[in-house]
Amino acid sequence: MTYEQVKQPVEVVVVFKQRKPEPFILKWGKRYIRLRKVHLVHSERIGRDKVYYFSVSDDANAYRLSFSTETLNWHMDEVRVLS
Amino acid sequence: MKPIIAHIDMNSYFASVEQQANPSLRGRALGVCAYLYEHGCVIAASIEAKRQGMKVGMTLKEAREAVPGARFVQSDSAKYRSVTKRIFAIFRQVTDKMEPYSIDEAFLDMTGWCRDEAEAAFLLTRIRDRIRDEIGEWLPCSIGIAPTRFLAKIASERKKPNGLSVITMDELDALLAVIDLQTLPGVGKRMQRQFSKVGIFTPLALRRADPIVLLRHFGKVGYTLWASINGIECPSLFSSPEIPKSIGHSYRVPDRVNQEGQVPSTLARLTARAGDRLRKKKLVAHGLSLIVGIHEEGLYRHVQKKLLPETDDVLVLQAQAAQLLGLLWQDERVVFLAVTLTDLQPPSGQVVLPSLHEHRSASSFVDWRDVSQGLDRVRSRYGDEALFLGREWAALRDKQAPDRIGFRKIEGPGYDTDE
Numbered sequence: 343m344t345y346e347q348v349k350q351p352v353e354v355v356v357v358f359k360q361r362k363p364e365p366f367i368l369k370w371g372k373r374y375i376r377l378r379k380v381h382l383v384h385s386e387r388i389g390r391d392k393v394y395y396f397s398v399s400d401d402a403n404a405y406r407l408s409f410s411t412e413t414l415n416w417h418m419d420e421v422r423v424l425s
Numbered sequence: 426m427k428p429i430i431a432h433i434d435m436n437s438y439f440a441s442v443e444q445q446a447n448p449s450l451r452g453r454a455l456g457v458c459a460y461l462y463e464h465g466c467v468i469a470a471s472i473e474a475k476r477q478g479m480k481v482g483m484t485l486k487e488a489r490e491a492v493p494g495a496r497f498v499q500s501d502s503a504k505y506r507s508v509t510k511r512i513f514a515i516f517r518q519v520t521d522k523m524e525p526y527s528i529d530e531a532f533l534d535m536t537g538w539c540r541d542e543a544e545a546a547f548l549l550t551r552i553r554d555r556i557r558d559e560i561g562e563w564l565p566c567s568i569g570i571a572p573t574r575f576l577a578k579i580a581s582e583r584k585k586p587n588g589l590s591v592i593t594m595d596e597l598d599a600l601l602a603v604i605d606l607q608t609l610p611g612v613g614k615r616m617q618r619q620f621s622k623v624g625i626f627t628p629l630a631l632r633r634a635d636p637i638v639l640l641r642h643f644g645k646v647g648y649t650l651w652a653s654i655n656g657i658e659c660p661s662l663f664s665s666p667e668i669p670k671s672i673g674h675s676y677r678v679p680d681r682v683n684q685e686g687q688v689p690s691t692l693a694r695l696t697a698r699a700g701d702r703l704r705k706k707k708l709v710a711h712g713l714s715l716i717v718g719i720h721e722e723g724l725y726r727h728v729q730k731k732l733l734p735e736t737d738d739v740l741v742l743q744a745q746a747a748q749l750l751g752l753l754w755q756d757e758r759v760v761f762l763a764v765t766l767t768d769l770q771p772p773s774g775q776v777v778l779p780s781l782h783e784h785r786s787a788s789s790f791v792d793w794r795d796v797s798q799g800l801d802r803v804r805s806r807y808g809d810e811a812l813f814l815g816r817e818w819a820a821l822r823d824k825q826a827p828d829r830i831g832f833r834k835i836e837g838p839g840y841d842t843d844e
Contacts, residue, residue, distance in 0.1 A: 382446040382561050384507035389808035395504070397446035404447055424449045 345422045352418045354407065365396050365407055370418055375400050399424060428658070429535040429545050432569040432577035433516065433552070436586035438529035439469035439830070442508050443498050445561035454479060454495035456488050459829055461499045464677050464760075468500055468830070472565070472586050502830035508560060515555050519548060524574075528830065530581075532574050542570050542591045550589065575653035578610050594656050601629040601654070611650065619643065628654060668708065673765030674698045675716070676826045683758045689747060690819040694826040695764045696746040697817055700739040701809070703766055704801060709735040711768035713742065715749040718761025725761065726753040735770070738797045742766070743816065762826075 355367040368375040381404070382397040391412035398405050406420040435441065439457040444450045454474035458465040463486045470479040470488075477492045485497060509528050516523045522534035539545040549568045556564055569580025571592040580590040583604075592600060606617045609628055623642055625631050631639075632654045639647035649659050674695040682691055692715075703710060714729035728749050736742065746764055803812045813821060820826055 379448075381448060382442070382504075382508070384446075384504045384511075386503040386507060389804065389806045389811060391808070399448060404449060406446075422447060422449060 344425070345420070347420055348418050350418050352407065352416050354409075354416045365398055368398075368405070368407070368418075375405075377405075395419070426536055427541070428572045429539055429542060430571060430574050430577045431533040431535055431545060431549055432526075432571075432574065432581040433531055433533065433549070434567045434569075434578075434581045434585075435512065435529040436565045436567055437469060437472050437475065439500060439505055440471035440474070441564050442505055442561075443501075444471060445508075445563040446504065450496060450498070451563055454492045456483075456485070456492075456495055456497045457500050458485055458497050459500055460677065460679070460827075461485065461497060462679055464679075466677070467497075500830050502828050505830055508564075511560050512556060512564075515552060515559065519552060532577065535570075542593065545570050546589055546591060553587075572656055573653065573658045575610060575659070576656065579604075579608060582608060597656070598629060598632070601632055602627060604628055606631070609650065609654070611646070668769055668771070669706070670769070671765050671767045672699050672702050672706070672708075672710075672769065673763060674826065674829070675761065675763035678718075678759050678762055679825075680758075681823070682820075682825055685819070685823075687819045687823065687825060688754070688759050688762070689750060690816055691825045692746055692750055692762055692764065693743050693814065693816040694820040695762060696743045697739055697813065698826065698828070699764050699766050700737065700742045701801075701804075703769070704737045706769075707771065708769045709737045709772045710742070710766035711735045711770065712766070713745050713749070714765045714767060715746060715753065716761065716763040716765075717750065717753045717759055719754075720758035720760045728752055729767070734775075735768075735773075737772070738794050739800065739814070740793050740797055743814070747816075 350370070353369040354365045356363045357366045358364070364380050365377050368377060377398045378400050380396055380398050383394060385392055385394045391410055394409045394411070396407045396409070398407060402424060404422040404424055405418060408417045408419050409415070440455050443457060444455060450471075452473060453471070454477050455471040456467040456474055456479055457469040459468050463484065465485045467479065467481055467483045467485065467488045470481055474492055474495055477495070479488050479492045479495060483491065488495060488497070505528060513523065513525060513531060516531055516533055520533050520535055520538050524532040524534070526532055533549075535545045535548070539548060546568075549570070553566055553568065556566065565587040567581045567585050567587065568589045569577045569583070569592070570590070571577040571580050572594060576592045576597070580592045581588075583590040606612050606620060606626070606628055607614065609631075612620075619642070620626070620631065623638065625634055631651060634651060636648055636651045639651050643650075653659055676691060676695055678688070678691065682688060710732055712729060712731050714727065716725050716727045718725045730745060730749060732741075732745065800812055810821060
């Protein structure tokens with residue numbers, strides 16, 4: 343697998359750095375993933391919901407996480423193997 | 426006070442944003458395509474891809490042949506709009522006069538904020554550092570500083586990627602003697618040929634030409650170019666008209682749409698998208714035109730219609746577009762569809778009275794405009810695809826006619842206008 347669209351609910355531990363949230367640890371299924379870097383944050387308005395997307399990575403994979411400000415839920419949207 | 430204008434151009438913007446989001450794409454040849462199939466068009470190429478010969482406008486097939494190891498991703502318009510918004514927010518902290526020119530470039534009027542070009546260069550370099558620190562390290566930009574917007578744009582084109590260039594009026598002649606005519610904004614191959622017919626081969630010759638001669642040969646365009654190259658600011662040059670001439674959506678239709686009989690549905694979707702943008706701009710259309718590309722002929726069939734009365738109603742627009750499709754298309758294989766709403770104006774408020782002889786059926790007592798506005802209200806709350814008409818369903822289900830990103834089109838679905 344080099345790229346997969348998953349769209350699964352995940353649990354995320356967030357830290358605030360310079361008053362901005364950064365996903366720090368990700369619980370995906372039974373795995374805990376320590377995230378190393380946030381590469382890009384962007385947002386999109388879907389009706390009245392505003393969704394924030396975090397493009398992040400650990401040492402092996404890149405992930406795209408989304409956070410809905412309407413439902414306050416986190417989702418894993420995409421996984422990509424870093425090569 | 427000496428005018429100081431800066432032009433900031435994000436280099437290979439869409440590709441750079443994709444490389445920023447995904448580190449495995451960095452340092453590689455990357456093409457961003459409107460659609461990922463053979464006839465999909467490359468709308469942005471990474472700096473690495475450009476070095477290897479990939480050009481914007483190539484089809485995916487051509488780009489693969491030109492750069493065999495390249496990777497390709499489909500464009501993500503919401504991502505680019507969101508990043509643009511964050512970049513422009515940084516620009517707005519430098520000056521009160523920031524003018525977005527396109528999704529990846531803007532003019533900053535630094536007059537009064539800086540003593541001279543050197544101070545402007547220092548401030549703008551710090552802006553570049555802020556983009557790197559606050560948004561991402563893989564977003565290069567070129568900066569041009571000059572007394573006018575036209576010259577600032579030329580300056581930013583000079584050093585790419587990540588360059589900074591200053592043009593002053595004292596050094597202008599020396600610069601214009603060495604650059605090509607096509608470097609000037611608005612001058613292409615055709616214009617260059619026309620200039621050569623009147624003995625103008627370099628930008629310096631254009632600067633020294635007689636404006637009366639230019640006006641006679643090239644009309645207003647010739648004079649505007651002469652004035653701009655002489656450091657005279659032409660306000661209309663880069664400004665978009667307040668009311669656009671037209672609003673349209675087009676789609677390079679894949680085979681699957683034909684095989685599954687989704688041409689009318691795809692057209693309905695395109696029309697709905699154009700109608701949404703029309704209503705967001707609070708305009709009505711007096712005309713509608715349709716272009717259908719037919720595979721067998723390799724030709725484009727075109728028809729246009731005056732809308733009487735003018736409308737912004739999605740139901741009317743879709744019905745009119747479907748009627749035009751019936752005139753142009755008899756089940757042939759379609760390769761291209763484009764809907765354009767023309768002759769746009771703000772609504773006049775004129776009440777249209779029903780004709781005395783009009784037959785009043787039960788449906789004529791329903792105000793379809795209310796239905797259309799109701800649809801918009803639901804969408805504004807739950808998203809653009811939360812509620813749609815049945816005729817759009819097949820195209821929506823198969824993700825046909827997706828939102829497309831245009832370089833001059835900064836707003837679009839999902840664009841957050843909140844400050």
